[in-house]
Amino acid sequence: MDLDPVLLARLQFAFTVIFHIIFPSFTIGLSAFIATLLVRWITTGREHLHRLARFWTKIFAVSFAMGVVSGVVLSYEFGTNWSRFSVVTGNVIGPLLGYEVLSAFFLEATFLGVMLFGWKRVPPWLHVFSAVAVAFGTATSAFWILSANSWMQTPAGYELRDGIAYPLDWLAVVFNPSFPYRFAHMLTAAYLTTSLVVLSVGARYLLAVRHLDEGRTMMRMGIGMLALLAPLQILIGDQHGLNTLEHQPIKIAAMEGHWDGSKPGSLVLFAWPDEKTESNRFEIAIPNAGSLVLKHDLNGLYPGLKSVPPADRPPLVPVFFAFRSMVGVGVLMLAAGWIGAWLWWRDRLFETRWYLVLIAWSWWLGFVAVVSGWVVTESGRQPWLAYNILRTADAASPVQAASIATTLVLFVLVYGVVFTMGIYYINRLINNGPEGRAIEPPEFGTPVRPLSSVIDAGPDILSPQR
Amino acid sequence: MEWYVPVIWAALIGTAVALYVILDGFDLGTGILFPSARDERERDQMMNSIAPFWDGNETWLVLGGGGLFAAFPHAYAIIMPALYLPVIVMLLALVFRGVSFEFRVVAVTSKRYWNFAFAAGSTLAAFCQGLILGGLIEGIKVENGAFAGGPLDWAKPFAVLCGFGVVAGYALLGATWLVMKTDGAVAERARRHAKLMLVAVLAFMAVVSLWTPFAIERIAARWFSVPNIYFLWPVPLVTALVAWMAWRWLDARHDALPFLASIALFLLGYLGLVISTFPYLVPPVLTVWQAAAAPSSQIFLLLGTTFLLPIILGYYVFIYWLFHGKVREGEGCH
Numbered sequence: 001m002d003l004d005p006v007l008l009a010r011l012q013f014a015f016t017v018i019f020h021i022i023f024p025s026f027t028i029g030l031s032a033f034i035a036t037l038l039v040r041w042i043t044t045g046r047e048h049l050h051r052l053a054r055f056w057t058k059i060f061a062v063s064f065a066m067g068v069v070s071g072v073v074l075s076y077e078f079g080t081n082w083s084r085f086s087v088v089t090g091n092v093i094g095p096l097l098g099y100e101v102l103s104a105f106f107l108e109a110t111f112l113g114v115m116l117f118g119w120k121r122v123p124p125w126l127h128v129f130s131a132v133a134v135a136f137g138t139a140t141s142a143f144w145i146l147s148a149n150s151w152m153q154t155p156a157g158y159e160l161r162d163g164i165a166y167p168l169d170w171l172a173v174v175f176n177p178s179f180p181y182r183f184a185h186m187l188t189a190a191y192l193t194t195s196l197v198v199l200s201v202g203a204r205y206l207l208a209v210r211h212l213d214e215g216r217t218m219m220r221m222g223i224g225m226l227a228l229l230a231p232l233q234i235l236i237g238d239q240h241g242l243n244t245l246e247h248q249p250i251k252i253a254a255m256e257g258h259w260d261g262s263k264p265g266s267l268v269l270f271a272w273p274d275e276k277t278e279s280n281r282f283e284i285a286i287p288n289a290g291s292l293v294l295k296h297d298l299n300g301l302y303p304g305l306k307s308v309p310p311a312d313r314p315p316l317v318p319v320f321f322a323f324r325s326m327v328g329v330g331v332l333m334l335a336a337g338w339i340g341a342w343l344w345w346r347d348r349l350f351e352t353r354w355y356l357v358l359i360a361w362s363w364w365l366g367f368v369a370v371v372s373g374w375v376v377t378e379s380g381r382q383p384w385l386a387y388n389i390l391r392t393a394d395a396a397s398p399v400q401a402a403s404i405a406t407t408l409v410l411f412v413l414v415y416g417v418v419f420t421m422g423i424y425y426i427n428r429l430i431n432n433g434p435e436g437r438a439i440e441p442p443e444f445g446t447p448v449r450p451l452s453s454v455i456d457a458g459p460d461i462l463s464p465q466r
Numbered sequence: 467m468e469w470y471v472p473v474i475w476a477a478l479i480g481t482a483v484a485l486y487v488i489l490d491g492f493d494l495g496t497g498i499l500f501p502s503a504r505d506e507r508e509r510d511q512m513m514n515s516i517a518p519f520w521d522g523n524e525t526w527l528v529l530g531g532g533g534l535f536a537a538f539p540h541a542y543a544i545i546m547p548a549l550y551l552p553v554i555v556m557l558l559a560l561v562f563r564g565v566s567f568e569f570r571v572v573a574v575t576s577k578r579y580w581n582f583a584f585a586a587g588s589t590l591a592a593f594c595q596g597l598i599l600g601g602l603i604e605g606i607k608v609e610n611g612a613f614a615g616g617p618l619d620w621a622k623p624f625a626v627l628c629g630f631g632v633v634a635g636y637a638l639l640g641a642t643w644l645v646m647k648t649d650g651a652v653a654e655r656a657r658r659h660a661k662l663m664l665v666a667v668l669a670f671m672a673v674v675s676l677w678t679p680f681a682i683e684r685i686a687a688r689w690f691s692v693p694n695i696y697f698l699w700p701v702p703l704v705t706a707l708v709a710w711m712a713w714r715w716l717d718a719r720h721d722a723l724p725f726l727a728s729i730a731l732f733l734l735g736y737l738g739l740v741i742s743t744f745p746y747l748v749p750p751v752l753t754v755w756q757a758a759a760a761p762s763s764q765i766f767l768l769l770g771t772t773f774l775l776p777i778i779l780g781y782y783v784f785i786y787w788l789f790h791g792k793v794r795e796g797e798g799c800h
Contacts, residue, residue, distance in 0.1 A: 061568050065565050069564035070561065072524065072531075072557060072560060073557045075531045075532050076553055076557060078546075079531070079535060079542045080554060083546060086539050086546075087539055087540060087611070090535055090543070090763075091759045091762075091763040092763070094532070094535045094537070094759060097532045098529075098532050098767045098771075099767065101525065101529045102770060102778065103770070105525045105528060105529075106522060109522035109525050110784070110785050113518035113519065113522065113789070114785070114788065117517060118518075118788060118789075121788055166760045166763075167760065167762050167766070168762075170766050397547035397550070399547045403551060403617045406551075407550075407551070407554040407555075410555075410558055411554075411558070414562065422569070425569060425572045425573065429572060
């Protein structure tokens with residue numbers, strides 16, 4: 001069997017990183033949602049907000065655990081799969097990852113412990129503070145990892161000596177040209193993804209005529225977020241695209257299916273980009289609309305794929321279709337938010353059955369958009385691993401194909417089991433709803449409660465049995 | 467600057483690894499001892515004693531990997547491919563045991579599978595860490611600054627010995643942790659296990675201490691040359707003394723002292739390994755200076771570390787204080 005180790009290393013990394021990103025996209029938003037609920041609870045004293053926060057904290061714990069364990073894997077895969085990349089870019093990327101661990105991971109781990117087990121041990125304000133700290137930690141983590149990723153896309157503030165990158169200006173490294181756009185785009189994507197999940201669960205409860213207070217709160221908060229963030233996200237995405245056109249024009253050409261840079265670009269709605277004939281088959285397109293979007297001019301010109309040799313082009317099919325899938329979901333989210341807002345304004349939101357049914361089934365859309373977006377930007381960076389510094393083909397570790405193939409199979413099996421069970425448990429928690437065992441204050445069982453004035457009650461009845 | 471910044475970083479990463487080994491050591495060790503629990507209530511009690519801490523403990527592993535990548539990219543780029551299989555299997559084992567914490571709580575009929583995943587994942591992760599340690603001590607084949615060996619270079623009797631040694635060591639930490647943090651039948655059993663594991667750990671330490679100088683010349687030279695031997699002879703003696711104290715304290719029914727003695731034992735073993743290998747990060751080819759990242763990279767991250775590490779230690783003091791005391795049987799987290 002003749003397997004290409006670079007291809008296997010890419011498959012393995014793609015598999016583990018796609019699996020991983022699903023959880024942070026959910027937990028970044030969910031931690032902010034829980035923190036918001038708790039802040040509203042402590043200021044208004046409305047008890048159903050506290051119930052909701054406790055309920056979502058359970059779901060957060062399961063998702064966060066999957067995010068942590070799949071994230072630990074990634075911090076080692078840079079070395080196991082891409083050791084040449086580690087040497088070439090380690091001086092620059094390494095400290096960014098170091099800052100992520102130091103500034104975010106310990107913060108999250110500590111205050112998640114308080115959130116999960118300290119409900120009865122700490123006063124309410126510290127509980128709320130912990131939730132805010134976790135939400136801040138998840139966003140900080142996104143800040144550093146997106147800075148590192150953006151540097152791989154649009155490197156800045158460095159010099160190359162003997163093929164190795166050395167940092168010159170750390171501010172330029174951290175705030176490299178694509179970073180502000182990518183960070184805003186991803187953070188908004190995470191908040192949108194979670195908002196849709198929350199909205200969808202709310203719709204499920206209303207359809208089932210259960211947990212009506214909680215369901216209505218979730219729907220109102222979800223729709224509010226969607227109606228505001230979906231249009232904002234489209235605007236950020238547009239700006240991000242213009243930034244990409246400036247720094248990675250061939251990625252844009254691949255996203256748009258734009259071959260010939262000497263003519264204005266059309267907006268390709270559907271096509272099959274054919275790398276052999278260097279043209280689009282079955283194309284349905286709006287002439288000159290691509291130029292209008294990207295150059296704000298009907299006759300504006302921008303580079304086409306043919307301007308570089310085939311070896312310097314990214315793989316077209318994934319970039320082209322993932323881009324359409326991401327944009328499609330974005331439009332659906334905008335529709336969901338605005339229709340919902342309109343129904344809410346007309347006071348028909350909770351009675352409009354078709355809307356509730358559609359929303360109840362669309363919880364997964366945000367995840368599709370996030371994964372599609374990452375496929376666009378990561379595949380679109382090819383054939384480079386670090387843009388114009390190191391090609392993917394030159395970045396791999398000296399590891400044999402058989403080792404990578406074996407572990408790839410193991411990853412698929414292990415993640416398959418863990419992912420399936422995780423989704424199954426989360427779904428069951430959601431079906432059970434915010435009642436009973438799911439919202440019992442979790443508690444680390446010891447008789448001493450340092451920060452609480454509450455006198456010991458229940459648990460100590462179960463005294464030690466020798 | 468060029469001389470001492472890499473040394474500071476080697477000390478910091480060394481500290482991170484030591485903290486990881488001790489902190490995740492006791493929660494992996496609790497997992498290794500998990501099958502000894504008689505029923506679901508005892509399992510709950512064992513797991514609850516570590517549930518608020520494990521995530522933070524495992525973060526030191528990310529810091530070890532991330533820190534190595536940041537401060538010593540050349541070493542990171544050689545060690546990871548060389549120990550590819552044990553590293554990946556360790557990560558997969560950690561996936562299983564990590565999700566078991568949460569899955570076990572929400573599972574109903576499938577609880578026993580997650581009990582198994584937790585115990586097996588903890589044990590396998592510990593064993594793989596031993597393989598990694600053994601493979602590293604024995605040395606890595608390097609040509610032109612890159613790993614140049616085969617996928618199973620590490621698979622030698624010495625690495626397997628280290629694998630069992632680390633499992634026994636973590637089980638000792640876990641057992642003494644349970645003595646400190648639980649009571650009732652679980653604590654009683656842990657006290658017995660701790661003695662058993664203490665004997666096993668001493669045996670492994672003795673074998674490793676005799677094996678490495680005989681098999682590896684540079685280690686013999688480090689320990690037995692004059693004047694080094696004048697400074698180093700107390701190390702095994704202090705180790706024996708600490709082990710004896712641990713045994714005494716277990717007998718005397720102390721709660722916290724056996725755990726502290728196990729930590730001291732680990733630190734002494736660690737000190738022995740550092741004496742054997744420093745200044746090599748990748749024995750026997752790459753020193754901390756050769757493996758170092760550019761000075762500006764090391765200094766940039768050092769600035770943040772100086773500021774953030776005290777805060778992180780503050781988190782630790784806070785969370786261990788918040789969740790101090792014993793976990794009684796029947797008391798739950800969820």
